[in-house]
Amino acid sequence: MENIFEKSVTGRHGVDAGTPDEKSVNKIPANLRRVKDSPLPELSELDVVRHYTRLSKLNFSVDSEFYPLGSCTMKYNPKANEAAAVIPGFTGLHPYMAMIDDTAAQGALEVIYNISSLLCEITGMKKFTTQPYAGAHGELTGILLTAAYHRKKGNKKKYIVVPESAHGTNPASAAVAGYSVITVPVDAEGGMDVDIFREKMNDEVAGVMMTMPSTLGVFEKKIKQIVEIARKHDAVMYYDGANLNAILGKVRPGDMGFDIVHINLHKTFSTPHGGGGPGSGMVGVSERIAQFLPQPYVDKNTSGKFFISPDNKDSIGKVASFFGNFGVLLKAYTYIIMLGKEGLIDVSEMAVLNANYIMVKLKPFYDLPYDRICMHECVFTAKKQIKNGVHALDIAKALIDRGYHPPTIYFPLVVEEAIMIEPTETESKQELDMFIEAMKEIAMTAQSDPEKIKNSPSTTRISRPDETKAARELKLTCF
Amino acid sequence: MARFTPHTAAEVKEMLAVAGVSSIDGLFGDIPADLKPRSFNIPAGMTEYGALSALNSMAAKNNTSATLFMGGGYYDHFIPAAVDAISSRAEFYTAYTPYQPEASQGTLQAIFEYQTMIAKLTGLEVSNASLYDGGTALYEAIAMAIRTNNRSKVIIDKGVNPIYRQIVKTYVANQEIEIIEIDLNDIYTDREKIMSMFDESISAIVMQTPNYFGIADDFSDIFKAAQEKGITKIAVFYPMSLGILKTPGEMDADIAVADGQSMGLPLSFGGPYLGVMAASKGYVRKMPGRIVGETVDRNGNKCYVLTLQAREQHIRREKATSNICSNQALCALRAVVYLALLGKEGFRKASLVNFENAEYLKTKLKGIVEIKEGATFNEFTVNLKSDAVLFAKKMLAKGFAAGIPASLYYPGKNNYLMIAVTEKRTVKEMDDFAAAFKSAL
Numbered sequence: 006m007e008n009i010f011e012k013s014v015t016g017r018h019g020v021d022a023g024t025p026d027e028k029s030v031n032k033i034p035a036n037l038r039r040v041k042d043s044p045l046p047e048l049s050e051l052d053v054v055r056h057y058t059r060l061s062k063l064n065f066s067v068d069s070e071f072y073p074l075g076s077c078t079m080k081y082n083p084k085a086n087e088a089a090a091v092i093p094g095f096t097g098l099h100p101y102m103a104m105i106d107d108t109a110a111q112g113a114l115e116v117i118y119n120i121s122s123l124l125c126e127i128t129g130m131k132k133f134t135t136q137p138y139a140g141a142h143g144e145l146t147g148i149l150l151t152a153a154y155h156r157k158k159g160n161k162k163k164y165i166v167v168p169e170s171a172h173g174t175n176p177a178s179a180a181v182a183g184y185s186v187i188t189v190p191v192d193a194e195g196g197m198d199v200d201i202f203r204e205k206m207n208d209e210v211a212g213v214m215m216t217m218p219s220t221l222g223v224f225e226k227k228i229k230q231i232v233e234i235a236r237k238h239d240a241v242m243y244y245d246g247a248n249l250n251a252i253l254g255k256v257r258p259g260d261m262g263f264d265i266v267h268i269n270l271h272k273t274f275s276t277p278h279g280g281g282g283p284g285s286g287m288v289g290v291s292e293r294i295a296q297f298l299p300q301p302y303v304d305k306n307t308s309g310k311f312f313i314s315p316d317n318k319d320s321i322g323k324v325a326s327f328f329g330n331f332g333v334l335l336k337a338y339t340y341i342i343m344l345g346k347e348g349l350i351d352v353s354e355m356a357v358l359n360a361n362y363i364m365v366k367l368k369p370f371y372d373l374p375y376d377r378i379c380m381h382e383c384v385f386t387a388k389k390q391i392k393n394g395v396h397a398l399d400i401a402k403a404l405i406d407r408g409y410h411p412p413t414i415y416f417p418l419v420v421e422e423a424i425m426i427e428p429t430e431t432e433s434k435q436e437l438d439m440f441i442e443a444m445k446e447i448a449m450t451a452q453s454d455p456e457k458i459k460n461s462p463s464t465t466r467i468s469r470p471d472e473t474k475a476a477r478e479l480k481l482t483c484f
Numbered sequence: 485m486a487r488f489t490p491h492t493a494a495e496v497k498e499m500l501a502v503a504g505v506s507s508i509d510g511l512f513g514d515i516p517a518d519l520k521p522r523s524f525n526i527p528a529g530m531t532e533y534g535a536l537s538a539l540n541s542m543a544a545k546n547n548t549s550a551t552l553f554m555g556g557g558y559y560d561h562f563i564p565a566a567v568d569a570i571s572s573r574a575e576f577y578t579a580y581t582p583y584q585p586e587a588s589q590g591t592l593q594a595i596f597e598y599q600t601m602i603a604k605l606t607g608l609e610v611s612n613a614s615l616y617d618g619g620t621a622l623y624e625a626i627a628m629a630i631r632t633n634n635r636s637k638v639i640i641d642k643g644v645n646p647i648y649r650q651i652v653k654t655y656v657a658n659q660e661i662e663i664i665e666i667d668l669n670d671i672y673t674d675r676e677k678i679m680s681m682f683d684e685s686i687s688a689i690v691m692q693t694p695n696y697f698g699i700a701d702d703f704s705d706i707f708k709a710a711q712e713k714g715i716t717k718i719a720v721f722y723p724m725s726l727g728i729l730k731t732p733g734e735m736d737a738d739i740a741v742a743d744g745q746s747m748g749l750p751l752s753f754g755g756p757y758l759g760v761m762a763a764s765k766g767y768v769r770k771m772p773g774r775i776v777g778e779t780v781d782r783n784g785n786k787c788y789v790l791t792l793q794a795r796e797q798h799i800r801r802e803k804a805t806s807n808i809c810s811n812q813a814l815c816a817l818r819a820v821v822y823l824a825l826l827g828k829e830g831f832r833k834a835s836l837v838n839f840e841n842a843e844y845l846k847t848k849l850k851g852i853v854e855i856k857e858g859a860t861f862n863e864f865t866v867n868l869k870s871d872a873v874l875f876a877k878k879m880l881a882k883g884f885a886a887g888i889p890a891s892l893y894y895p896g897k898n899n900y901l902m903i904a905v906t907e908k909r910t911v912k913e914m915d916d917f918a919a920a921f922k923s924a925l
Binding site: 006008009010013017018019020021022023024025026027029030032033034036037038039040041042043044045046047048050053054056057058060061062063064065066067068069070072074077079080081082083085087088089090091092093094095096097098099100101102103104105106109110111112113115116123126127129138139140141142144145148149152153156172173174176177178179180181182183184185186223224226228229252254255256257260261275277278279280281282283284299321322323324325326327328329330331332333335338339341342343344345346347348349350351352354355357358359361362364365366378380401402405410411416430431432433434462465466467468469470471472474475476479480481482483484 | 485486487488489490491495496498499500502503504505508510511512513514515516519520521522523524525526527528529530531532534535536538539540541542543544545546547548550552554556557558560562564566568569570572573574575576577578579580581582584585586587588589590591593594596597599600601603604605607609610611613614616617618619620627647648650651653654655657658659660700701702704726727728729730731734743750751752753754755756757768774775776777778779780781782783785787788789791792793794796797798799800801802803804806807808809810811812813814815817820821823824825826827828829830831832833834836837839840843859873876877880885888889892907
């Protein structure tokens, strides 16, 4: 498809931006003025609307396709969430308003206070900050909090421990915050190898980052032992909440002994992924970490008025301009109050049920490295298909031809040729059955006609892109 | 109460049987019994209309009726209806990061066009797919500079948005990076002081125009001196000003960062906003975040993919250029649609109307209050000769969000107020503002 610049017609007008007096530009000193006009395109409103509407149709999305992308929790995003986020009383509110006069932003502060309180109860933590913009940003915030905790105690710490099944962001976040990373392998059951963990732990370890259920889709049964070992070395326990969708009302990070938790509102709490953002990675902390939370922090006084806490010298500072992605908080808050206690528990129960149903049904056709009851997602491999030269990538592309967004592939890294399926709770049995049939048929075709699978997709506007060319002959702008 | 799970009781029973367990509890057997939640006191659910009614009541407690003369880096700009129409297409907002290019060409091409517009606007060669917000983008720019020249000191002018500076300081607290902030002369950059500090130990210099007090500046001289010492030049800019003001590229900046809120994003109490980052070509392999590149498919058709992924955390883990694994894709989409709708001439005009309106308000306030000297874009500073926080409260009671008191972030500058005027302010609103201003003083 042509790009937007190729559609430009010299002299065409778009949206009316007002009619300034052209001479007024002369009031700006010449050395401050733009020398060369910006080469933005020239289009009518319809040109623009049609262009981007057509582009939208080239996307797969939750509203149009089943999207079982493991670890990403691509559940349905209820429309009420969207309605809440565009209420003019929220969208028109300037963030500085709360700093001039907090009575002018009571409603917004109330949302922030309420969602924080709800998440405290859901996770068993003491306090939350809404600032982090994304999961990885929440991780970084958590590591900065960890560093502040140790600094205050005078601890000299250098390392963060992560299991090898962790998301790549875990070690990357630790490194950004100035730590070196110690990696611990997983055991035969898919949990962290506790013996090796014990050996590797020492007094220079600042924190331990765990994802629960793990990225292999299994619950860490030895968590109590792990927490106990970490505590001995005064290491902070960090809970990566990427997979919280599996355990709502079943177990809470706070009760397990975690000190810091990040939650992806765009996963568990149904805010849309937006094609890669905006999300929200709210961070919750235990009592001993609470004093280090970022500012501004919203609180409520005894008469029910919401206010911004006065500056606190122990705070790590700011990881976001104001209160994080407030619009995203509105969506998640709407979702939580609609579902309530029973609804949240139902989410996890149906998510886990759906994953186990798919796992059992596909087991005869695909290699299953960890054959046990799974949580919200199951991890297969393409081992059986590789014999015919068909890899996880090929299976993923074949699914596109059959109208499904592919599962996550090649992750977790500890599983070779991984195919990670997370159906989420919002998919019906009928939808799952059709997906299972498609997966079976792909497995059969991989045997009978592997070339066909390797040449997919063939129904999309483009076939497989040349990624090597993209990286070698960088072309990052239209012209 | 609302429910989004489609399962009937009969289906649950059938599926449990397939899964090989007799009850739902059988699925959660791995969770130790003594780890059951100590409490889970969440209120019962609500209907959709009940929830939205609660949200509407909360929204009504916010003051969004005051006429906004408040900026500080976040402005009340006009958003064409078509921006909302496009960004509320579920094909865009319910999609994931475009890892599967065959199923994501829409998002990929839109971001590619966004990258192009940002590069052209800033006068630099490349842009990434966007970052979280202006402040985090500034940190990432500094980290890029440090990765490039392996020096550890960074000079930041105090005219740079204090919120950005706080974010940077928070990020580096546990790293061996020294941040040196240079005091302003009143509200103006102390160029001599800054340039006297340049030497081969400095990694980067960060300057902002218009600065936090609204002063528009040309940093060509400072950047030239920095270049001679191999210092990376980082410019913080205000996207809307680039319709008429000199670009970071024209000042010879290496990296330009901004908050993209002004390009089609509502104020929304602080987010979601957009971290904008552009750079000269030499920095591209050190850039954080997603980058979309053009390539061809097996049949030679032009198409788009996420590229240079070898920089990123899912491959490089702790050796990645940053930990960021997303962008603000939907916000970047809004920005590209916004810029396309205004187009070349419209964007310049919008920029000029902002400038004109601010100049008009200055003429109305002249004689009422001391207006600080210096060229500005759409925001300027006045010296009230009395406490600006109290004054702002008084004005709010009169229906005007009059501006930002400098003392919120600059202790001692108690009497300074920054007033912002966008294209949305009418002559009547500005006249009324001036009248209210006079009576509140």
